[in-house]
Amino acid sequence: MSETATVVRVRGLAKNYGPAEVLRGLDLDVHKGETLAVLGPNGAGKTTTVEILEGHRRRTGGEVEVLGTDPGRAGRAWRARIGIVAQHASDLLDMTVAETVRHFAGYYPDPRDTDDVIAAVGLTAQRKQRIGRLSGGQRRRVDVALGIIGRPELLFLDEPTTGFDPEARQQFWQLVRGLAAEGTTILLTTHYLDEAEALADRVAVIADGRVRAIGTTAELRATAGDEADVAWRDGCERTAHPTALIARLAKEYDGEVPALSVTRPSLEDVYLTMIGSKETTS
Numbered sequence: 001m002s003e004t005a006t007v008v009r010v011r012g013l014a015k016n017y018g019p020a021e022v023l024r025g026l027d028l029d030v031h032k033g034e035t036l037a038v039l040g041p042n043g044a045g046k047t048t049t050v051e052i053l054e055g056h057r058r059r060t061g062g063e064v065e066v067l068g069t070d071p072g073r074a075g076r077a078w079r080a081r082i083g084i085v086a087q088h089a090s091d092l093l094d095m096t097v098a099e100t101v102r103h104f105a106g107y108y109p110d111p112r113d114t115d116d117v118i119a120a121v122g123l124t125a126q127r128k129q130r131i132g133r134l135s136g137g138q139r140r141r142v143d144v145a146l147g148i149i150g151r152p153e154l155l156f157l158d159e160p161t162t163g164f165d166p167e168a169r170q171q172f173w174q175l176v177r178g179l180a181a182e183g184t185t186i187l188l189t190t191h192y193l194d195e196a197e198a199l200a201d202r203v204a205v206i207a208d209g210r211v212r213a214i215g216t217t218a219e220l221r222a223t224a225g226d227e228a229d230v231a232w233r234d235g236c237e238r239t240a241h242p243t244a245l246i247a248r249l250a251k252e253y254d255g256e257v258p259a260l261s262v263t264r265p266s267l268e269d270v271y272l273t274m275i276g277s278k279e280t281t282s
């Protein structure tokens with residue numbers, strides 16, 4: 001079965017909102033056990049794509065298979081195999097953290113232990129606090145807890161760390177790495193390139209309703225070619241042959257080149273070029 005290797009298979013996905021064509025032939029595979037990060041500018045269609053994969057939104061056209069099933073027709077058993085941390089936090093009632101997580105655990109056939117999950121998201125001290133009295137970042141952690149309580153095979157994380165302080169982000173990254181190490185397939189959308197670099201096996205860049213590029217961060221960086229910026233006290237130059245330039249400079253200066261630096265394009269530079277907000281050469 002295709003399910004063993006490919007957990008998500010998308011071909012020619014199209015989505016229109018009225019006259020607006022948001023997705024226009026999007027192709028994407030997510031392999032079993034990998035963490036895939038989806039990047040793209042505001043309005044690129046990341047949430048739309050994720051919600052179609054979750055079965056929460058209808059598509060206009062194309063083929064979609066998630067865990068071997070069309071999410072548009074999937075039932076309860078399929079739903080129990082996926083976990084969702086949506087972009088907009090579920091605003092939950094007057095219940096405490098522990099009550100809420102326990103309540104959601106009841107929806108799944110083989111849930112994780114409630115206290116373990118609360119500890120994993122760093123809310124042990126708040127377990128008896130009402131959700132309404134938590135900070136924004138703490139509420140987001142509850143969302144994460146609810147997303148993983150059912151021991152999902154496939155976890156969707158839509159901008160999960162928005163509003164997290166730096167320490168909470170680091171803790172969350174550890175948590176995601178742990179889930180990945182247990183074999184969970186993870187599809188993550190993010191605006192943070194460092195988050196994509198820290199967590200993702202592969203990165204997909206969505207722009208103009210399609211996947212513009214997909215690969216490891218090293219592969220995406222390599223699309224920038226061999227060019228590097230060489231700068232020194234008396235000048236700077238962009239070149240595909242930085243070593244040769246430095247050798248020449250070393251001769252000119254007869255030894256140490258003053259204030260020498262070599263800079264390769266960052267993932268952010270490559271990304272911004274890809275989505276068209278930055279020129280390739282300066």
Ligand SMILES: Nc1ncnc2c1ncn2[C@@H]1O[C@H](COP(=O)(O)OP(=O)(O)OP(=O)(O)O)[C@@H](O)[C@H]1O
Pocket residue numbers: 017022040041042043044045046047048049
């Ligand atoms: N229910 C809707 N009705 C009409 N237009 C919508 C609807 N939902 C989304 N859109 C539009 O579709 C486009 C894609 O939205 P989507 O939320 O998928 O983008 P995104 O890549 O997740 O953006 P962000 O990075 O800002 O979260 C946007 O132009 C948005 O305005």
